[in-house]
Amino acid sequence: MARAEIVVDLDAIQHNVQRLKQHVARPLMAIVKADAYGHGLLPCARACLAGGADMLGVAIIDEALTLRQAGVAAPMMAWLIGPGDRLADAVLADVELSVNATWALEELIAAGQAAGAAPRVHLKADTGLSRAGAVPADWARLVAATARAAAARTVRPVGLWSHLAYADAPDHPTIDRQIGAFKEAVDIAERAGLRGMTKHLANSAATLTRPETWLDMVRPGIACYGLDPLGGDPAVHGLRPAMTVRAEVALVKRVPAGSGVSYGHEYVTDRETGLALVPIGYAEGIPRNATNVGPVWLGGARRTIRGRVCMDQFVVDVGDDPVRAGDEVLVWGPGTQGEPTAQDWADAVDTIHYELVTRIGGRMTRRYVGGSG
Numbered sequence: 098m099a100r101a102e103i104v105v106d107l108d109a110i111q112h113n114v115q116r117l118k119q120h121v122a123r124p125l126m127a128i129v130k131a132d133a134y135g136h137g138l139l140p141c142a143r144a145c146l147a148g149g150a151d152m153l154g155v156a157i158i159d160e161a162l163t164l165r166q167a168g169v170a171a172p173m174m175a176w177l178i179g180p181g182d183r184l185a186d187a188v189l190a191d192v193e194l195s196v197n198a199t200w201a202l203e204e205l206i207a208a209g210q211a212a213g214a215a216p217r218v219h220l221k222a223d224t225g226l227s228r229a230g231a232v233p234a235d236w237a238r239l240v241a242a243t244a245r246a247a248a249a250r251t252v253r254p255v256g257l258w259s260h261l262a263y264a265d266a267p268d269h270p271t272i273d274r275q276i277g278a279f280k281e282a283v284d285i286a287e288r289a290g291l292r293g294m295t296k297h298l299a300n301s302a303a304t305l306t307r308p309e310t311w312l313d314m315v316r317p318g319i320a321c322y323g324l325d326p327l328g329g330d331p332a333v334h335g336l337r338p339a340m341t342v343r344a345e346v347a348l349v350k351r352v353p354a355g356s357g358v359s360y361g362h363e364y365v366t367d368r369e370t371g372l373a374l375v376p377i378g379y380a381e382g383i384p385r386n387a388t389n390v391g392p393v394w395l396g397g398a399r400r401t402i403r404g405r406v407c408m409d410q411f412v413v414d415v416g417d418d419p420v421r422a423g424d425e426v427l428v429w430g431p432g433t434q435g436e437p438t439a440q441d442w443a444d445a446v447d448t449i450h451y452e453l454v455t456r457i458g459g460r461m462t463r464r465y466v467g468g469s470g
């Protein structure tokens with residue numbers, strides 16, 4: 098057992114992807130960006146493919162090339178392209194790329210010519226998120242330029258896509274508006290001659306709740322890792338959280354009543370008590386604002402971090418319970434042994450579980466369980 102580690106259950110990821118595929122009964126692009134949401138890019142990509150993912154999605158080209166270099170041959174898409182990116186390398190590695198603007202299309206055509214291959218592109222429409230994608234005023238021009246390039250065989254358009262602003266609030270009126278705006282964008286593209294494109298719109302939340310967004314393919318990320326984007330119990334959707342964060346108590350000691358605990362004495366003992374020192378801190382991604390609110394499972398009970406979270410460590414008040422150095426501390430996990438979940442943590446520190454799982458790491462080691470290898 099390691100001092101402090103992240104345990105990733107690859108069988109859970111495979112199961113979740115299988116479950117999502119059954120739910121939508123159509124192609125699925127599993128999103129493995131940001132080191133597979135902190136779960137580890139390569140093993141998770143393989144687990145997603147073993148679960149039936151048809152395609153992998155990443156944000157940046159480097160992530161796609163890392164997968165290719167490791168021998169992952171599955172269809173793959175990267176969408177966050179900036180000036181000076183390694184477009185020719187991506188084209189040579191058969192990575193499909195998203196295009197938001199005509200300048201990017203031109204760069205991509207040039208990169209394809211340098212690489213000696215026609216890049217596969219997904220045109221992204223901004224249907225109301227105001228993040229990536231072409232706004233309606235620019236869409237017709239982008240579509241026309243792409244159709245011309247396709248006729249000249251300098252690009253191969255394969256997809257039309259967009260992203261939702263409010264999918265985690267399934268009744269929000271912006272969802273219908275975005276679906277409508279996307280249909281208009283698709284109509285314009287089809288009239289310009291871009292037919293047979295794979296149309297995709299749904300992230301995890303929409304995959305779980307809004308079938309009209311599923312179209313030709315869904316793009317779940319967080320749900321593949323077993324977390325509910327709507328903040329509820331993932332088991333309701335048949336999903337199993339894949340990540341457990343655990344550490345071993347480094348030291349236990351008795352202190353008298355009135356002892357100030359950790360920097361700034363934000364916790365003061367009100368009786369003689371036992372304090373357990375846990376050897377992970379904000380350098381590992383434990384939020385500093387978990388001070389006096391972060392939940393852990395230790396010595397058979399739920400307890401709360403006491404005093405400030407430090408860079409390398411935090412303290413838990415264990416009262417008179419027989420906790421010893423070396424005992425296991427579960428920070429978050431699936432919740433099946435009484436431990437807090439990443440959602441419990443998100444509620445306690447006022448963020449989303451996405452941020453917690455992607456940030457956890459630092460000096461912790463990662464260990465995989467399950468998986469076919």
Ligand SMILES: *Cc1c(COP(=O)(O)O)cnc(C)c1O
Pocket residue numbers: 128130176260299300301302316317318319320326
């Ligand atoms: C991250 C991302 C997704 C996946 O989102 P989840 O909420 O994790 O399912 C899908 N599409 C795009 C464009 C993304 O950036």
